[in-house]
Amino acid sequence: MDNTAMRAWAEIDLTALRANVTALRACAPGAGLMAVVKADAYGHGMVPCARAALEAGATWLGTATPEEALALRAAGVGGRLLCWLWTPGGPWRAAVEADIDVTVSALWALREVCAAAREAGRTARVQLKADTGLGRNGCQPADWPELTAAARAAETDGLIKVTGIWSHFSCADEPGHPSIAAELAAFHTALAVAAAAGLDPEVRHMANSPGTLTLPESHFDLVRPGVALYGISPVPQVGGPADFGLRPVMTLAARLASVKRVPGGHGVSYGHHYVTPGETTLALVPLGYADGVPRHASGSGPVLVAGKWRTVAGRVAMDQFVVDLGGDAAQPGDEAVLFGPGDRGEPTAEDWALAAGTIAYEIVTRIGTRVPRVYVDNGRRVPGE
Incomplete structure (x- = not known):
């Protein structure tokens, strides 16, 4: 390969990326794998990396913003796709029509996606996010019973299908941190509350890259590696990429x-x-x-x-x-x-x-x-x- 005419370049090794997907799948053999390709695949290029990840056996793709998810669809990338960072007035209808699973963390978002489903004339795929301790997005435990009940009512009306329930760790990159066990327990409680409301999601997921590599009890139905997909260790104090069978991309x-x-x-x-x-x-x-x-x-x-x-x-x-x-x-x-x-x-x-x-x-x-x-x-x- 001749880069002599280029001032600078970032070489992206798709073979390494696919091998990383294989290694990460082996870490969680009982779960599916969501390849997180937000932020232009962590700077590596969203569309080529998404395609390579799917070729290697990823069962889902994940983005932060709906614009990222819609760009994948516009590029012809199919498969299951979740996006999670919504603001009021976002492109809910476009996401519903593009078969994108959308995350709901509060009643305002549920109302907006239900309105989009009515406008589109089709059922929206929704994943509910619980705040189990991170304190960012996600529904607080005190509000979770109301949100899950409202989501179940919207399901009964045919407006949505709750395809997933999920959360995110705050300190999984610090193995042994006391928050890890507390947040896992909170997630189990959130799942129980959702089940009591009559919800039966397709996937439950919580494990990010460090969870995928170091917390098998967090794997549930799906793991969501991000930085590890690109061959970077999320726990360098525990081991470098090679220690986990990964290669920088x-x-x-x-x-x-x-x-x-x-x-x-x-x-x-x-x-x-x-x-x-x-x-x-x-x-x-x-x-x-x-x-x-x-x-x-x-x-x-x-x-x-x-x-x-x-x-x-x-x-x-x-x-x-x-x-x-x-x-x-x-x-x-x-x-x-x-x-x-x-x-x-x-x-x-x-x-x-x-x-x-x-x-x-x-x-x-x-x-x-x-x-x-x-x-x-x-x-x-x-x-x-």
């Missing part, structure tokens, strides 16, 4: 835009937070915070250039940053690898997360649209759509 690289000798005492980038200790060679990497490179990693972000790990010299700018090569040589056009699987000695997204004081989820998700995605399958470049 994204490699971020660029071509050096400049290589030059400078004297000692030369300031580098805004604010001169880095000054060369002696005569040296500086190389310019044409990626910056407008592309998603964290400015917080100024002075600490790792990059593989000329066969060695280097560190960002000085501040990350909007479009570029500098590395000090010391006595090593390089040429404009040489490859700089910010992160990847680590096979070639390059840093990983987790290394960048440590450098920036964040999580690897953010590192891959923030890579912007100025960086083209290049898709490979079995080592060969393939179309992205």
